Amino acid sequence: MIKIIDSTLCMLNDYPLTKEQIKCFISFVGNVGIKDLQINPLIYEMLEGELPEGFVYYLELGTMTYMRGNYPIDDKIKYYFTPKRSTLPNEIETHQLNDITEPTDFHIDNRLIKIVGLDSLLLNGCDGAVIWFQKKIPVKTTILCPENTYHCATATALLFLEQKGYGVVTTFSGIGNKAATEQIIMALHVSERYMNNKLFPDFANIKIWLEEIVGIKIPSFAPVIGDRIFHVESGVHVDGIMKKPANYEPYPPEEVGLKRKVILGKYSGKNSVMIKLQKLGYNEYTEKDAEKLLKIIKQKSVLEGTAVSDSEFTKIVEGYDCHEKTTKNS
Amino acid sequence: MKKPLKIVDTTLRDGEQCPGIIFSPENKVKLALALDKIGFYEIEVGIYDRKTEGKEFLREIMERRKNSKISLWARLIPNDVMEAAKQKPDLIHIAAPVSYVQIYSKLNKNKQWVEKALIQCMEIADNFDVPITLGFEDCSRADTGFMIRLAYLAESLGVKTIRLADTVGIFTPTKAGKLIKELKSKTSLPIETHEHNDFGMAVANSLEMAVLGAEFIDCTLFGIGERAGNCNLYDFVHAAEMRFDTGIEKRDILEVQKLFLQTVHKDVRSLL
Numbered sequence A: 001m002i003k004i005i006d007s008t009l010c011m012l013n014d015y016p017l018t019k020e021q022i023k024c025f026i027s028f029v030g031n032v033g034i035k036d037l038q039i040n041p042l043i044y045e046m047l048e049g050e051l052p053e054g055f056v057y058y059l060e061l062g063t064m065t066y067m068r069g070n071y072p073i074d075d076k077i078k079y080y081f082t083p084k085r086s087t088l089p090n091e092i093e094t095h096q097l098n099d100i101t102e103p104t105d106f107h108i109d110n111r112l113i114k115i116v117g118l119d120s121l122l123l124n125g126c127d128g129a130v131i132w133f134q135k136k137i138p139v140k141t142t143i144l145c146p147e148n149t150y151h152c153a154t155a156t157a158l159l160f161l162e163q164k165g166y167g168v169v170t171t172f173s174g175i176g177n178k179a180a181t182e183q184i185i186m187a188l189h190v191s192e193r194y195m196n197n198k199l200f201p202d203f204a205n206i207k208i209w210l211e212e213i214v215g216i217k218i219p220s221f222a223p224v225i226g227d228r229i230f231h232v233e234s235g236v237h238v239d240g241i242m243k244k245p246a247n248y249e250p251y252p253p254e255e256v257g258l259k260r261k262v263i264l265g266k267y268s269g270k271n272s273v274m275i276k277l278q279k280l281g282y283n284e285y286t287e288k289d290a291e292k293l294l295k296i297i298k299q300k301s302v303l304e305g306t307a308v309s310d311s312e313f314t315k316i317v318e319g320y321d322c323h324e325k326t327t328k329n330s
Numbered sequence B: 001m002k003k004p005l006k007i008v009d010t011t012l013r014d015g016e017q018c019p020g021i022i023f024s025p026e027n028k029v030k031l032a033l034a035l036d037k038i039g040f041y042e043i044e045v046g047i048y049d050r051k052t053e054g055k056e057f058l059r060e061i062m063e064r065r066k067n068s069k070i071s072l073w074a075r076l077i078p079n080d081v082m083e084a085a086k087q088k089p090d091l092i093h094i095a096a097p098v099s100y101v102q103i104y105s106k107l108n109k110n111k112q113w114v115e116k117a118l119i120q121c122m123e124i125a126d127n128f129d130v131p132i133t134l135g136f137e138d139c140s141r142a143d144t145g146f147m148i149r150l151a152y153l154a155e156s157l158g159v160k161t162i163r164l165a166d167t168v169g170i171f172t173p174t175k176a177g178k179l180i181k182e183l184k185s186k187t188s189l190p191i192e193t194h195e196h197n198d199f200g201m202a203v204a205n206s207l208e209m210a211v212l213g214a215e216f217i218d219c220t221l222f223g224i225g226e227r228a229g230n231c232n233l234y235d236f237v238h239a240a241e242m243r244f245d246t247g248i249e250k251r252d253i254l255e256v257q258k259l260f261l262q263t264v265h266k267d268v269r270s271l272l
Helices: A017-032 A041-046 A061-066 A125-136 A152-163 A181-192 A202-214 A235-243 A268-280 A285-304 A310-329 B011-015 B025-037 B056-064 B080-088 B098-105 B109-126 B143-156 B175-186 B202-211 B231-241 B250-263
Strands: A004-006 A034-041 A056-060 A076-080 A089-098 A115-119 A141-148 A165-170 B005-011 B041-047 B067-075 B092-097 B132-137 B161-167 B191-194 B216-217
Touching: A004 A181, A004 B143, A017 A202, A041 A152, A125 A152, A125 A202, A141 A152, A152 A165, A152 B175, A152 B202, A181 B025, A202 B080, A202 B191, A235 B098, A268 A285, A268 A310, A285 A310, A310 B098, B005 B161, B005 B231, B011 B025, B011 B041, B025 B041, B025 B056, B025 B250, B056 B067, B067 B080, B080 B092, B080 B109, B092 B098, B092 B109, B109 B132, B109 B143, B132 B143, B132 B250, B143 B175, B161 B175, B161 B216, B175 B191, B191 B202, B202 B231, B216 B231, B231 B250
Parallel strands: A004 A034, A004 A165, A034 A056, A056 A076, A076 A089, A089 A115, A115 A141, A141 A165, B005 B041, B005 B216, B041 B067, B067 B092, B092 B132, B132 B161, B161 B191, B191 B216
Antiparallel strands: none
16 A cells, blocks of 8 residues: 655645635645645644544644643544654654664664655665665654655655555655655556546646745646646657657646647747647648748747747737738739 | 766757747857856757758857767757768767657657668768767667667667667656666666656656666756756756766856856746
8 A cells, every 4th residue: 555645734834824725735635645644733723623534644743742742632633743752552753864874773663653854865776775674674664754855855755665665754846855745646656557547637726725825936847736847849749749649748737737738939840830820720821831930930939039929929920921821822 | 986977968959848948049059168168078959950040059069169079969860860960069869769659659660660760870970970879769668678679789880878768757766777777787888868857756767877877867957858857957966976976066057057047038037
C-alpha cells in the first residue's frame, strides 16, 4: 500500500486560514486520492475540531506543546507526531536527520517512527541510499519526510516508496521545502499505474487555493500544476502531438485539469498555423497561405521577443487578407 | 579529488522551445558569449534553420567564443544534417527517435529506417568532418535492446557521445540508473543526459546518471524548456558540487541569469 501523507496545512501557520478554506482544501485533496493528512493544533483549532470524515489524521506536535500536554485528544486523530520522546502507542517519534552519518540507533520496538530531512541522501547515488535504508532504518515502519535543499526530495520519497517504506510526508508544490505531493502522485500514476483509472482535475483547484492563501503565483512551468506546461510552440512537437499526443506528452493534460494549447512563435511550423486558422474559424486558407503567414509570425515574434497571441494573429490574418488574398484573386 | 563533469547548456535550443521564450539573433549572441565565459563544455545554440534566424548569429558566436564548443541540433534527416554541417559548428547533435511510439506514430517509420537514416547522416557528417553526438530521443520509453543495437551501430560509424533524452520526463533515478548501467556494460561510448522535469526529478535523475558514469549533463538557465522544462543549471550544480567538479561557479550562474532576465521579454519574467 502506498501511503502519501499530505502536510500542506502545517506549512501555512503564517497565513490566516478560515475554517471554510481548510475544509475546501481537505475536500480537494480527497478528490485527488489523498487519504492521510498531517495537521497541527492550530489547524485543529481553526476547524473547531470538526475534522472531515474519510481521512486518517496525524497531529504534529512541537516540543513545548507536547511537554505541556495542552493539545487536542480526539478519536479522529489516529496518530500523534511527537518530538523524540514518545510513550503512548499512538505516538510516533520524529527524528530530524540532516545527514546519513548521524546515528540512527532508535529504540522503537516495531513502532512507527518519522524521519525528517535526508536532503543529501541521493547525492552519492541511489545504490548507497538503498543500502542505507536497509541497514540503518526500519523501512517498513518508517514514515519519511524528505527535505528539498538539493531538489531531490520528490525522488527521495519515490525511492523510499519503491523500497516498501511505510509512507512519505509531502506537501503541494513542495511548500515548506518538502517533496511535492502532486509530483509523486503523477509519477506513480504514469509509471506504476497508481490510481490507474483516476483523473486529477483538482490539482488545478489546489494550485489556485494555494496561490490565494500564500499570495504568490506558482511558476507557469511548475511540474504537474504550472498553467503553461501543456503549451507547445515547437513545430516538431506540434506535429507529433497532432499525430498522437503521447508522442510528446507524459500524460494527457485533462488528467490534471489543464489544457493543451498551440502557441505561435519563432519555432512554429506550417501545421501550427493551419491549426490556429481552423481554431479561429478561418477555414478557407491553403497551406500556401499558411506558409506566408508563418513567415510573418516568425519575424514578428523574433522582433518582439515573445509569442504571437491569438488576437495579434487575427490582425495578421486580416492584414494578409487585404493584400495577399486580393492580389491572388485579381 | 572531485570527479570532473562536463555541463552542456541547452538554454538557447531546448530552453528556447519553452513557449513564449524567444531570443533575437543579437540576444542569442549576447547570452552565448556570457555562457561561454563561465565554464560550459558545450553550448547548444539552436536548430539550424535559415528561414528562422539566419546564420549570422552562429558565425558571430563561433568567432567570438573562447572556451565552449558550439553545437547545432538537427533532426535525423540527411538534409538537415547537411545544412547544419555547412555552418561548420564544433559539433552537431542528431536526435534519433528510439521509442516505438515516436518511430511508428510520430514518424510513421520503422527501426530499419532509423538505422538507415543514421548511416546516411553519418556519411554526410564524415564528409564535412564534423563530430556528431547522437540523441536517443524518448529513451525513457524505448526498448533497451534496440538502443544497445543502435549504440553499436553508432560507435562503428564514429559517433562521439550518446545523449539519453528523457523526452517526456518520466524517468525516476532508479529507471534512469538502470538504463545507464545497462548501456555502460555493453558499450564504451560516453553518455550525456538530457532530462525533463515533468515530475520534478530532473536534477535527481541527472545526478544519479552522473554518479553512474554519465560524463555530460544537459542543463538550462532557470530550467526552462518544453513543458515543465529541463534540468535547472543552478540547482544541478548546487546538488553536484559536493562530489563533482563541474567547472562552473554558482555565483557566475546567478550573473548570467540576471543577464537572461534583462534580455527576455517582460512577460516571460513573470512566468518563471
